[in-house]
Amino acid sequence: MSEAPFTRGQRTIIVYGIMSVIVVMVIVQLWLLTATMNAFLGGDVGIILPAALASLVCLLFNLGLLRYLHGNSRTNK
Amino acid sequence: MHRDPDGAAPAPGADGEEPQWRHDFPIDWTQDEYVARRDFTKFLGLTSLAFVLGQFWILAQSMMGRGRNAGKVTEIRGARDLPVGGSLTFSYPDEYDDCILVRTGRESFVAYSQKCTHLSCPVRPDPENNALLCPCHHGSFDLATGRPTGGPPRRPLPLVELEVRGGKVYATAVKERLQ
Numbered sequence: 389m390s391e392a393p394f395t396r397g398q399r400t401i402i403v404y405g406i407m408s409v410i411v412v413m414v415i416v417q418l419w420l421l422t423a424t425m426n427a428f429l430g431g432d433v434g435i436i437l438p439a440a441l442a443s444l445v446c447l448l449f450n451l452g453l454l455r456y457l458h459g460n461s462r463t464n465k
Numbered sequence: 466m467h468r469d470p471d472g473a474a475p476a477p478g479a480d481g482e483e484p485q486w487r488h489d490f491p492i493d494w495t496q497d498e499y500v501a502r503r504d505f506t507k508f509l510g511l512t513s514l515a516f517v518l519g520q521f522w523i524l525a526q527s528m529m530g531r532g533r534n535a536g537k538v539t540e541i542r543g544a545r546d547l548p549v550g551g552s553l554t555f556s557y558p559d560e561y562d563d564c565i566l567v568r569t570g571r572e573s574f575v576a577y578s579q580k581c582t583h584l585s586c587p588v589r590p591d592p593e594n595n596a597l598l599c600p601c602h603h604g605s606f607d608l609a610t611g612r613p614t615g616g617p618p619r620r621p622l623p624l625v626e627l628e629v630r631g632g633k634v635y636a637t638a639v640k641e642r643l644q
Contacts, residue, residue, distance in 0.1 A: 403502070410509050417516035424523055430582075431620065431641040433527045440520035450513045454506055 399460070406453050413446045420446075537637075541566055541627075544574065544634035550592040554579060557625060557636040564625050564636070565590060565597070567608060574634055576625035577611045583618040597622065611642075 394402065424439040537558045547553060547568040555576075557564050563579040567590050577597065579587045586601035596614065597606040604616030611622040626638040 407502075407506065407509070410506070410513075414509055414513050414516070417513055421516050421519050421523075424520060428523050428527060431623070433641075436520075436524050436527050440517070440524050443517045443520040447513045447517045450510060454510050457506060458503075 403457060403460070406457050410450050410453055413450050417443050417446050538628075539636045541576070541634045541636055544568070545632055552590040552592075555636070558639060562639075563587065564639075566625075566627075566634070567592065567597075569608065572629070574627050574629070575608065575611070576627055576636060577606075577622035578625065578639065580622075581618055582613070582620040582622060583616070588622065 420439050420443050424436055427433075427435045427439075539555075539557050541553075541555050541557075543553055544566055547566075549568050549570060552565055552567045554563055554565050556562055557576075564576055565579045565588065566574055566576040568574055569592075577588075581588050581599040581601065581604055583599065583602055583604050586599050588597040588599045588604075588606065590596075590608065591598050591605075592608065595608045597608055597611070599605070599616065599618065602617050604618040605614045606612060606618065606622055607614050611624055613619060613621060621642045624640040624642065625636050626640060628635045628637050
């Protein structure tokens with residue numbers, strides 16, 4: 389029988405750590421969206437594409453972490 | 466409310482039956498926490514996706530807005546009858562985009578968006594002082610260039626490009642400026 393790499397307490401810390409990172413990324417995305425809308429309404433369109441790409445990178449990072457999280461919880465069932 | 470730390474069902478009473486509250490609130494705490502965490506992560510993922518969609522919606526609006534009014538030419542009626550120093554308002558490129566035209570000389574005109582770049586109040590011409598004034602917060606712009614000269618505005622007024630053909634004045638484009 390293979391031994392689990394982490395104890396239950398360690399897994400809980402990892403899960404909450406990952407969720408904290410995801411929450412921070414979502415807040416960064418919210419800031420990006422408000423800053424982009426502000427710039428767009430002010431006539432500054434040069435920032436829109438880089439901000440959209442940055443937000444997309446945040447989403448992909450979040451999805452990767454969520455996939456890891458869900459995969460981890462599935463193997464620990 | 467008492468909660469078993471392991472999420473297990475509480476020990477039955479002395480007579481072997483479960484307490485009444487257990488029947489009234491049959492919550493499986495372990496399952497409840499598991500579902501709550503999964504739902505929360507799903508919610509975070511969907512929120513993240515919604516923000517990205519919002520960003521790309523802004524991008525689409527920006528690109529559509531740029532193409533929608535490109536090359537639109539509109540005659541400004543009444544411009545030729547204006548006295549030097551006189552002004553009139555017109556709509557360009559859409560009916561909701563108010564602009565102001567000022568005749569600065571016999572053959573020279575300037576036109577800008579009428580929305581103050583501070584908080585969008587309509588600006589009014591003050592030809593005696595060679596300025597456009599915003600009455601809301603006492604912002605002022607140079608009449609010849611549209612650049613801010615006082616008050617809260619930091620960006621120049623969008624410039625409406627004009628063309629005089631056959632005695633008529635036409636608006637041909639709006640030029641947004643950041644500096």
